[in-house]
Amino acid sequence: MEMLTVGTVAFDDITTPFGRAEKVIGGAGLYSAIAASYFTGPVNLVSIIGGDWPKDELAALQQRGIDIDGIEIKDDKKSFFWAGKYHDNMNGRDTLATELNVLAEFDPVLPDHFKDSKYILLGNLTPEVQSKVLDQIDPGTELIVLDTMNFWMDVALDQLKEVIKRVDLITINDEEARQLSGEYSLVKAAEVILKMGPKYLIIKKGEHGALLFHGSEMFFAPALPLAEVKDPTGAGDSFAGAFLGYIANSGDTSFENMKRGIIYGSALASFCVEDFSINRVKGLSEMEINERLKTFQSLSQFDLKLG
């Protein structure tokens, strides 16, 4: 089934203990669309770029089955730019520079053929932009997923809560879940957040895995322990894109199938962090992905032989 993702398509400047990647392509929209494209198609990408974003990379997206008709190009402007430096343990990062550029005037207008998308991923953007996208989507969606971050909780909590009411699933990290709910325990945080509207909540814990909550049900997916993490940028977006791509392709939004989706998401995230930018996540073979999925199985499956 058709899936739509909205998010930044941008440039990043990334420093990690393993090196630096200067002005490489990035952005939540880019990572999520690429990750989703392994599992479903077309992937309708909604974003905005400047004239500086490489045209050959746009063509590469099309070759993957990503529909770029929803990418507005402002030829005389510059693309969104983010520079960050990760701490030695990779668990934290400092933002060194944020240049909104075209993003400051992002007022998404969906191509008509995007409007009947059934699976929607609202990448981390202002709640206002996220709302505007939802306003243009035809009724009868199957699953609307919202990603957001602490920044919007700080500066636009009311608008954020309005969007949250309109979605089926939120994906945020553990600190954000605590901030949004006012509860330290993630179990209690989930209870509070699930009362805000969504039926599902995914709490991302980075190297410590991810939790899925639905009513009183709970599922935990581990992150893959890796010998080397080169660059965590885009891992959460790859996770969300692969998750929704898998769900969209199967057309199954049951809790059991969401468990599978989370493992697919975790697998793509594990590839993403193995190299800078989209270097690792852009050229995966079906065999590599299947091997990685099997690694997740052997990592976490057991048989208690209970009666």
Added chain:
Amino acid sequence: MEMLTVGTVAFDDITTPFGRAEKVIGGAGLYSAIAASYFTGPVNLVSIIGGDWPKDELAALQQRGIDIDGIEIKDDKKSFFWAGKYHDNMNGRDTLATELNVLAEFDPVLPDHFKDSKYILLGNLTPEVQSKVLDQIDPGTELIVLDTMNFWMDVALDQLKEVIKRVDLITINDEEARQLSGEYSLVKAAEVILKMGPKYLIIKKGEHGALLFHGSEMFFAPALPLAEVKDPTGAGDSFAGAFLGYIANSGDTSFENMKRGIIYGSALASFCVEDFSINRVKGLSEMEINERLKTFQSLSQFDLKLG
């Protein structure tokens, strides 16, 4: 099969955001023996206490199938005492007081009928005491498990490394694994530590679960997300005791069976933190334990339907 555990039987004074427990019974030997006693017996407990440790609690241990012949009682001395305060998020704690008392003169002499124990848990003690216990064990053991902590890496690293050579499995937390190996990545840390002698390594990550390493194999068990954690004291010891108790009873030291053992250990740890001291972990029913094991199954099991 017979299992032996050596560790402190003591008093704790514990402050957490949920309250305070003054001079309650505790200690690694106590927690591990009680947890193990649900799954195997007899559990041979080796420890030392003062005349102040309650006699009725000793009798309660015997009723559980714990053999206390290896507990030396110094009637005119005081038991080991530890006071600690947990941080608001329960992830860290400060030691407020440590009174060694009888522990300063702990020179374990194993009763003859303990010496043929096949499953040995060396609780967190000086490497010298751990070695002395091993010296008294008959050859032909099935599994020797060593628990230790950063303190011994700081003050007695050489002696610690000597004991490590003699055991089959080490259990330490993530920070300790990093300190012992000099590697930040837990995968790399495991490679280094498995070259020190043991065939198996369990890295405990507290609320983030536990990892089992063996050769190139890796297994991850989640911790159970809980609405309330009242007191983390003894969780790691309950984990280790239940793990080895399960393995001892089954007589199966295969990797597949160790996976099960780790889930049993995680289940007992999840009970332990629900209340202060041994309050929760001492009175579990078989049904409660089975229900908890099933919760761990539904928390982490999925079916990818791969070919």
